[in-house]
Amino acid sequence: MAADQQDRTSFLAGRFRDLTATLLSLAAVLCAGPVSAQAGKPAAPAAAAAPVKLDTVTARRGDFQLTVDAAGKLQLHKWADAYAQIAGQVKDVPVAIGDTVQADQALLEIAPAQQATKVESNRAQMARLQAELADQRAQLDFAQLQFKRQTQLKAQNATREEAFESARMNASSASARLDAITAQIRELEATLKIDEEARQKTLVKSPIAGTVVSLAARPGQILAASQLAAPLLRIADLSEMTVAARVAENDVTRLRPGMAASFTTPGYPGKRWSGKLRQVIPVPADGTGEQGKQAFYIVLFEVKNPDHELMSGMSAQVQFLVAQARDAVLLPASCLGAPDEDGLVKVNVVDAGQRVSARKVKVGLRNAQQAQILSGLAAGDKVLAGPVPDALAAPASGT
Template sequence: MKPPLAVPARPAQPLRRRSLGAVLSLAIILSGGVVLAQVLQSPPPPLAPALVIAPVVAAPIPVKLDTVTVQRGNIQETVAASGKLQLYKYADAYAQTTGQVKEVLVAVGDTVKANSLLLEISPILQPTKAENNRAQMARMQAELADQRAQFDFAELQFKRQSQLKAQNATREDAFESSRMNVSSARARVDAIDAQIRQLEATLKIEEDSRKQTQVAAPISGTVVTLNVRDGQMVSAAQPASPLMRIADLSKLTVAARVAENDVTRLRAGMQANFTTPGYPGRHWSGKLRQVIPVAAETSGEQGRQAFYIVLFEVNNVNRELMSGMSTQVQFVVAQAQNALLLPARALGAPDASGFHTVNLLDAQRRPSARKFKIGLRNAREVQVLSSLAEGDQVLVGPMPALALHTAAKPAAAPVAR
């Protein structure tokens, strides 16, 4: 009988794992002990000297302040207005007789001299009438010469009869007849002479009428309007319709509309400056001539503000400016030279005494309130009359709270410990 087969026994797995864990734990404990012994055996570090510890002071937060500087310069106080350029000197040419225009000798824009011929008109009346009057004048002058010869003869006869009568050598009727002949001849001479003078007056009128057919330039200048053409019928009975207008463009007038609350500040002789959109950057000037004392049309009605027309002239030798151009005018009410100036945006409202208050910054950017008086003022600048000096820095608007705290409080001193 065979013995039973032996079954190999399995190794005890849990026992090995427990043994391995115990070995690792023992190794860690031993390592820790070695490290702890080294630490305990190490000499202690030397004591450091006492340190002065200062509190940390935060750097000032930079604040950008809006400031302006008091400077010297020139200032003008002005009244602003809008206006237009107009003709200063002009004259209209009219028809002095009724007739048909033969030929117009000029055009718009032409330069003409005074009394130069502009156009000629053919009159409706026939020119034969003037010829008849001149022929009649010649005939009457011949009659006058004959009558004067008869008067001279009659006068000679009368002198002879007067001598004979003194000598009682002539009859009384012959003497009276010669005296009557002298008187009659003198009367005929006077009558013909009167007729000649009357005819001369008629001829002068006709000559004037002939001249009226020629329209001449009333002044020297430029033709700016032309209301007639060749062949057009014109009449002297229509004086409201000029044939053309001649203007002297070497000088123009600026007509500015000024509001009623500003016009009372204007006076004749004031300087007036203006610009026009046609010439950007260019400036022209003149002297105020007249303020029209009646409000402009369509202004001041139904409670609206009234405007007044103010006139002044400007030289235009180069003919750059043209009538009808719009203008922006500044009337200089007052001005000061080399004055202390401060930008107007730095100002607030004045107090009851008329003084203004601003924040003035010193070299350390510390603010301090300062009252001062102003003089002239315009939209950009004001004149400083007191309390401020050239170069002063003035804060625009209120002082920011953070900048005020930084400027007013110095940094704390370090503290030693």
């Protein structure tokens, strides 16, 4: 009985030792770290934190232009109108729109209201007077010869007094008739000159060399005296055109005569014409600047048009070059904030180690897209485009 009690005690003590060993082994494993879900395999290490991604832009070298943009229209630069100078009927129009003409070339002919028979009558009368003048000169020569002979005879007491007086009177009368005919001829010459001037006015001539761009006359048209103030034709020199740009009031103050200007037009994609600013019209364009509306001003400049590619009325996208810088350090304007009291702008520079530091830069020319950096940055420097992440914030440093 005692032996059975001793065996049972020995068995329970062995089981307690085995249980204690198992618990100790399990505690050691738990203290060593997590275990894999698969038996006999260690658990994978925890993943490292992902690096912060920085949105940066790189300062680069390039040419910078500060411009004023405006919409415009092409218009004639040099042109002249041709008018009728006398009333009458349009007889002939030998030109058409688009024809090239020379200065003083006849553009059309007008049959005057004055009858042509009157002109012919004046010419016939002139011919008659010229014949009478020749005859009267012959009679004067004969009368003067007779008077001279009578004067010699009288000196010799070889003629009667009546014959001498008659010869003197005939010479004086012939001279007076000659003067009268000469006066009539001069009067008729003035009339014929007026007739010739009127005949010249029947031809409407081109005031300049160029191209016919408008025509308001047709054969058979009657021109009254009240219509003489209206132009019949317009001649334009198309070798040069004027660009009239509409510039907003907040931009026009930056423009000056002589400034470089250029434009493109939809009719010739990719082609650009250039000129020099000639004039800023100092009054607002029609319909602008009234009752709170923004004012626009017309700015004019000329461009060469030797091939007559450009035509009046074409639209133009105009640029006026206000300032420019070549081979400058450039940075997008979106990376820049407002300047401080010293006129400097703070930017965040990212180095090769992805460290961010603040730096103050001096800005030169600037527009809505990009800015010229005068100092503080070099070409190739990377600038943070957005705000500095909290994890990478570092003390500011200036240059």
